[in-house]
Amino acid sequence: MFKKIKYIILITLLAGAAYGAYTVYITPKQIIPLPYKMSYRPLANEIEAAQNADILVIGDAMGRTLDAYLPEIIDKASVKLRNPLTIYNWxxxxxxxxxxxxxxxYLKKWPKLVLYFGGSEENYELAAWPGDFDKIKINIERYSDKRILSTIMTFPWLSKFVYKAVKQITIRDEVKPFEKETNFFLRQRMNELAFSLFKIEFDYLLTLGREHNSRFIVITPPIKLDQTPKEVCDNATSNSVIIEQNDIKNLIEAGLDKDAHQKALELLSVTKGNAFSHYLVGKTALNLGNYKKARDELTMAHAFDCQMWRAHPVINSIIRKSAERENIRLIDFDQTMALLLGRELLFFDEKTPQHIYFKDLQRSILLQVKEVFKL
Incomplete structure (x- = not known):
């Protein structure tokens, strides 16, 4: 009987040791605990163009909107130069x-100036497994601990013991949109992960730029505040709440904005996590000419939107705080557009401001370019 107990204990210990060894083996050695791995290489001609440019533009669809405005920026900035500045939009x-x-x-040499205009499509493709949310969160917390990070940077192999093993997603060349999780709880978790990963990645991007002696200009992607939120999270609503919201909508349609605003405020006091409740308060405040209240509540409406489908207040907040902390040049395009709330036809569609406001952005970029290159 005693021998059987010893064998059971021994087998348990061996199994535990084997599992621990396997966990260490499958955990990649990395300074930053990213829950994905890249399995493609950027095109060589793109790398060469990016390295040889004086100004490099990076980002997502927002960055591409600058295509029509970059030539004039270069022409005006290069007036007194023998050789005009070169720019590449990557x-x-x-x-x-x-x-x-x-x-x-992949860049061996970074351009003197990097302009980042992105952050509007951070949840377009899946970059972390929802099922590993708790492990990824723990890894991010450990990475954020300066003492732990200092130790890992000194001894990178220790990361295999510090970070928890997660199922890394393989990111390939083709960008594939993922089917948005129908489980609202998991969707909220994915949004939270997107914010945490963006902060780590953005700070690392600025660090790399500093190491390569590049200057940065970062632009916040604008949010169309008066756009109705796409979706209310399931845990923030109920049938009775929806009925009250519909009643408030009817009051707005009847032109009874004061009554609608008061009822919306009362509803919001008990549904603070409901995106549409914030929207109704913001919408009625806007109709009543209270623009500050409207901006605040409409911003909260988009912060609580259960779908992360464009620029997001949290992403923009991360950009602002990091730019301030690192003394990076910031063009707060989002804030500029928010201050214009109440004007007609601010946006061309759900995401893109009208041409006239891009011309203002163009002038702001030109001023910053001239300062960086001392023109």
Missing amino acids: SKEHEGLHRTLYKMR
């Missing part, structure tokens, strides 16, 4: 920061 539609950061690491 932005790509649907390109999350994880892809941008990956291809930037």
Whole structure:
């Protein structure tokens, strides 16, 4: 009987040791605990063009919107130069920061000026397994601990013991949109992961730029505040709440904005996580001419939107805070557009401001370019 107990204990210990060894083996050695791995190489001609440019534009679909405005920026900035400045727009539609950061690491020489205009499509493709949410969150917390990070940077192999093993997603050349999780709880978790990963990636991008002696200009992607949120999270609503919201909508349609605003405020007091409740308060405040209240509540409406389908207040907040902390040049395009709330036809569609506001952005970029190159 005693021998059987010893064998059971021994087998248990061996199994535990084997599992621990296997966990260490499958955990990749990495400074930053990214839940994905890249399995493609950027095109050689693109790398060469990016390295040889004086100004490099990176980002997602927002970055591509600058195509029509970059030639004039170069022409006006190069007036007194014998050889005009060169610019290359390496932005790509649907390109999350994880892809941008990956291809930037292929550059042996960075341009003197890098302009980042992205952050509007961070949840377009799946970059982390929802099932590993808790492990990824723990890894990010450990990475954020300066003492732990310092130890890992000194002894990188220790990362295999510090970070928890997660199922890494393989990112290939083709960007494939993932089917948005129908489980609202998991969708909220994915949004939270997107924010955490963006912060890590964005800070690392700025660090790489500093190491390569590049200057940065970062632009916040604008949010169309008066756009109705796409979806209310399931845990923030109920049938009775929906009925009250419909009643408020009817009051707005009847032109009874004061009554609608009061009822919306009362509803919001008990549904603070409901995107549409914030929207109704913001919408009625806008109709009543209270623009500050409207901006605040409409911003909250988009912050609580259960679908992350464009620029997001949290992403823009990360960009602002990191730019301030690192003393990076910031053009707050989102804030500029928010301050214009109440004007007619601010946006061409759900995401893109009208041409006249891009011309203002163009002038802001030109001023920054002249300062960087001392023109």
